[in-house]
Amino acid sequence: MDLITWESILEVYNVESRDYGPYECIARNELDTVAHEVILEVSSVPDPPTSLKILDFTHDAVTISWVPGFNGGFEQSYKIRYAKVDSRFHRYVDVFPENETSFTVTPLASGTEFVFSVQAINSLGPSNYSQLIHQETSGMV
Secondary structure (H helix, E strand, O other), rough: OOOOOOOOOOOOOOHHEEEEEEEEEEEEOOOOOOEEEEEOOOOEEEEEOOOEEEEOOOOOOEEEEEEEOOOOOOEEEEEEEEOOOOOOOOOEEEEEOOOOEEEOOOOOOOOEEEEEEEEEEEEEEEEOOOOEEEEEEOOOO
């Protein structure tokens, strides 16, 4: 900043859960050494799940999976939103057990195309919904 005052900045990009915890800043010169601890404890609603894919489908069920987004520093659960293609009316189902990253949505109408998305939820609130994935149930029973 000037000849006798210095400034250093630590920036942590793309924070992941393993980045949380204490960081120590040490300033040292001929006269003294001073240490200061800073704890990274940012918390937020979770990021939306990513990489949705269809694992299986039948005449009345679709099994989807996803990759969890950053959990915001808390345990998270999931909710699936689905609807018939071109419908304005969505249905919702809570994923159980809470930490599962795949789920079978049933009962569904046979021979019908559906659109699915997934939302993560932690103690601070819900994420946005993930990208959409489409799947048509088979027409055969």
